[in-house]
Amino acid sequence: QQQVKQSPQSLIVQKGGISIINCAYENTAFDYFPWYQQFPGKGPALLIAIRPDVSEKKEGRFTISFNKSAKQFSLHIMDSQPGDSATYFCAASMGWTSGSRLTFGEGTQLTVNP
Amino acid sequence: EAGVTQSPTHLIKTRGQQATLRCSPISGHTSVYWYQQALGLGLQFLLWYDEGEERNRGNFPPRFSGRQFPNYSSELNVNALELEDSALYLCASSFWQGVGYTFGSGTRLTVV
Numbered sequence: 001q002q003q004v005k006q007s008p009q010s011l012i013v014q015k016g017g018i019s020i021i022n023c024a025y026e027n028t029a030f031d032y033f034p035w036y037q038q039f040p041g042k043g044p045a046l047l048i049a050i051r052p053d054v055s056e057k058k059e060g061r062f063t064i065s066f067n068k069s070a071k072q073f074s075l076h077i078m079d080s081q082p083g084d085s086a087t088y089f090c091a092a093s094m095g096w097t098s099g100s101r102l103t104f105g106e107g108t109q110l111t112v113n114p
Numbered sequence: 115e116a117g118v119t120q121s122p123t124h125l126i127k128t129r130g131q132q133a134t135l136r137c138s139p140i141s142g143h144t145s146v147y148w149y150q151q152a153l154g155l156g157l158q159f160l161l162w163y164d165e166g167e168e169r170n171r172g173n174f175p176p177r178f179s180g181r182q183f184p185n186y187s188s189e190l191n192v193n194a195l196e197l198e199d200s201a202l203y204l205c206a207s208s209f210w211q212g213v214g215y216t217f218g219s220g221t222r223l224t225v226v
Contacts, residue, residue, distance in 0.1 A: 006156075032212075043118070043204050043217030044157070089156065093212070101147060101170055102215075104157040 004092050006105025014113050019077040021108045023090035026071065030092040034102070035064065035075045038087045047088075048075070080112045116140065118207050118218035126224045127195050135190040135221045139207030143214065145169075146188040148180060151220070152201040160203075163188055164210070195225045 005024045013019050023033075032051055036044035050057045050064040050073065057064045063076040077084055090105040119138045127133050139146050148160040159172040163182035177193040186207075192199055202222050208215040 036217075041219065043206075043219045045217070046215065091157075101159040101162055101172070102149075102157070103159070104149075106154075106156040 004090060004103050004105045006090050006108060008108060009106065010109045010111070012111045012113065013080050015080065015082060017080050017112075019080045019084070019110055019112070020074060021088055021090070021110070022072065022074045023105050024070075024072045025092050027092070027094065028071070029094040030103075032093045033064070033066065033073050034091050034093075035062075036089045036091060036104075038089065038107075044089055077110075080110075082112045082114050085110055085112050118205055118216055120203075120205050120218040120221050122221060123219075124222045124224070126226060129195055129197060129225055131195050133192045133195060133199075133223055135192075135203050135205075135223070137188045137190070137205030137207070137218060139186050139188070139205075140214070140216055143207035143209055143216075144186055145208045145210065145212075146182055146186065147206040147208075147215075148188070148190050149204040149206070149217075150174075150201045151204055152198070157204065161190070192223070197225050199223060200225045 007022050034049035035047045037047045038044040048059050048062045050066050052068050055066050061078045066073045088108045091102040093102050121136045145164040147162050149157045151157045161180050162170040166182050180190040182188045202220040204220045206217045
C-alpha cells in the first residue's frame with residue numbers, strides 16, 4: 001500500500017514535443033505529490049509538487065495533473081528540450097508529523113532528441 | 115548558500131567490512147534523511163533523524179544504522195557489507211515538517 005507505480009520506464013521524444021510520465025498510488029493517506037529530476041552524478045532536485053486539493057498545477061513548461069478518484073497523477077513537459085534529458089521520479093508522502101518520508105516511483109529515463 | 119554535502123563521493127569496500135557515510139545538512143535544517151538508490155530500484159527510504167533522534171526507519175536490516183550529531187550532521191553506518199549493498203546513498207535535509215527538502219549528490223558505495 002506504500003508503493004507508487006511509475007510508467008513508462010523510459011521515454012524518447014523529439015525536441016518540441018510533449019513528454020508525459022504517469023504515476024499511480026494506493027495509499028489514500030498520501031497528501032503531497034512531488035516530482036523530482038535527477039541528472040547523472042547528481043541528487044534528485046524538486047521540480048514541481050501538488051497537494052490533492054487541486055487537480056492541476058503549472059510551472060513554466062511543467063504541469064502536474066492530479067486525479068484523486070483514480071489515485072493517479074502525471075507530469076507533462078511541454079516543448080521538451082534536450083536539456084530536459086534526465087531521470088524523473090514521482091513521489092508521495094503522507095504528512096510530516098506522522099514520521100513521513102518520501103515514497104518514490106521507479107523512475108523514468110527521458111531522452112529528448114534534438 | 116551551501117547545499118547538502120556528502121562524503122566521501124565514492125567508497126569501495128570488501129564484503130563483510132563496515133562503511134561509514136557522512137552528511138552535512140543545509141544550515142538551519144534540523145532533519146536529515148537517508149535513501150538508498152540501487153540500480154533499477156528507485157530510491158528506498160532508509161532513515162530519518164531530527165534533533166538528534168531517529169524518527170522513522172525504512173525496511174532495512176539492523177546492520178544499517180546511523181546517528182545525528184548536535185550540529186545536525188549525520189552518519190550512516192552499514193555493517194557486515196553485502197554485495198547487494200552496492201548503491202548510491204543519498205542524504206537529504208529539511209526544516210521541520212519537510213520544508214525545504216533538498217538532496218545531496220550522494221555517496222557511491224561499491225562492495226566487492
